Amino acid sequence: MGLLVVGSVALDSVETPFGRIDDALGGSALFFASAASLLYQRVRVVGVVGRDYPMNGLDSLRARGVDLAGVTMADGESFRWAGRYGFDLSTRETLDTRLGVFAQFKPRIPEEFRESRFVFLGNIDPELQLDVLQQVRKPEFVACDTMNYWIQGAASRVSLLKLLKHVDCLMLNDSEIRELSGDWHIQRAARWVIAHGPRYVVIKKGEHGAVLVGEGNVFYVPAFPLEDVFDPTGAGDAFAGGFMAHIAKSGNTSPANLRLAMVYGSAMGSFAVERFSIQRFAEIGPQDVMARVRASQELVHFERDFE
């Protein structure tokens, strides 16, 4: 088995209306692994950090069984991102991006990770995502994320379209799928993606939940209605972590099981936003995740008055 994630391991400086934090643990691979390791014990991370990275910050992940053998340390500074959220947390401004050692990131998958059956390709250059896939022997279910930057670039768009032929599930947000497909209508855009390779597409809509389309299914999971959202950073990657961890743990890629995976993803996204960085994941256990899955079901439950 094994669930491999390749992505960024970063230091985030974030301002929200409720506070600020500097150089906090972040990056797509870290949010993914923090969420996934609550459900599944064989999470494997590939990424790169600089000499300045506070490696002991990752002890809580190790304690949950995350294998960090694929996180290499390179000469230079760690990837840093700084951003500020608006009063209602629905808009954000990037204040600074310093790629540091991430600029030269060429993921090399350790031999013992190459048998991983489940793979998540975090948001990096689609050329690198393709390269990672070639290093994994026979993955059973591959999901990938992307972003507008790669969709807009002429060369990276070609690579992304090539990548799509090799992944089972594309995960992206609503503005990204509109841009990728050229269609503002989410349902049609999802069909466009499926015509280009993936069997499934997951559209993340932030506070408006997420949609799974594929194999004749449309499944909707609302965002969990939190009273206090603190910092939206990493919610999408935590979602991916919950989604993929449930699939890896169950070893079941049926449409019915992918529905439940969406709910685990949504639960993890809701935890991510309750604190800065990956802090919330250190406070909770599997029982908390189960409680939120139950509450998600209650949120949409109704009985029909006819057969």
Added chain:
Amino acid sequence: MGLLVVGSVALDSVETPFGRIDDALGGSALFFASAASLLYQRVRVVGVVGRDYPMNGLDSLRARGVDLAGVTMADGESFRWAGRYGFDLSTRETLDTRLGVFAQFKPRIPEEFRESRFVFLGNIDPELQLDVLQQVRKPEFVACDTMNYWIQGAASRVSLLKLLKHVDCLMLNDSEIRELSGDWHIQRAARWVIAHGPRYVVIKKGEHGAVLVGEGNVFYVPAFPLEDVFDPTGAGDAFAGGFMAHIAKSGNTSPANLRLAMVYGSAMGSFAVERFSIQRFAEIGPQDVMARVRASQELVHFERDFE
């Protein structure tokens, strides 16, 4: 029993990316009654039209048992609204509003309507909404709509807050509840409303679905994922029509039944947007509504992997 609706009966001129229509049947009371009469046979309308109103256009409502005895004809022109939607239908511009006889509208509830147990107060001056309530003898469940115009006006806001003490359910959209409560956060805004009178609040979020909050419940219904949305006009009033008709038909105001009422409302909203004006409601029957309720349940259905 009986379900009373008081609101506008208008002529709408609408431009969407897919076409345009002039002087089509519209108004909150008409969309409400078109949807409600698919589920329930004792819908009663109170409104006003001008001498120019094409009254035979209402024959399809009469055929479904809608009692139009409360629609009076006054000297002058009918209420007209003209608007244009943007390419993705999520923004709209009002091109023209001519109140006509609606400016002098003083709803007088016919004697035979005053026993109505279920009442929907469409979006009109809260003073008039209060006046309507005083004419109804002993309503069991009263819902009302409102809009930013009444929320912003100093005098109308006072009336609206007075009205809230007498209604069971406030229905409004997300921008309206934010403005009314002064809180951008939907969950807290809902609590604010409930602290001001209504037991329930329904927040309509357009393509992002609708939320019911109240009596310790939070229930979410997604918007039905349509491939083709044609004209969003009237979706909110059609939603209200489905919601109230289910409650009136069942005579059951329990939280569990209000959940199902939300789904009927959502189904009706999804039909409203498939054609111009109230056209879609003339094409469908109860079986189509039931099919959409079933599909709504399938859309959010998942099985947990634990008790």
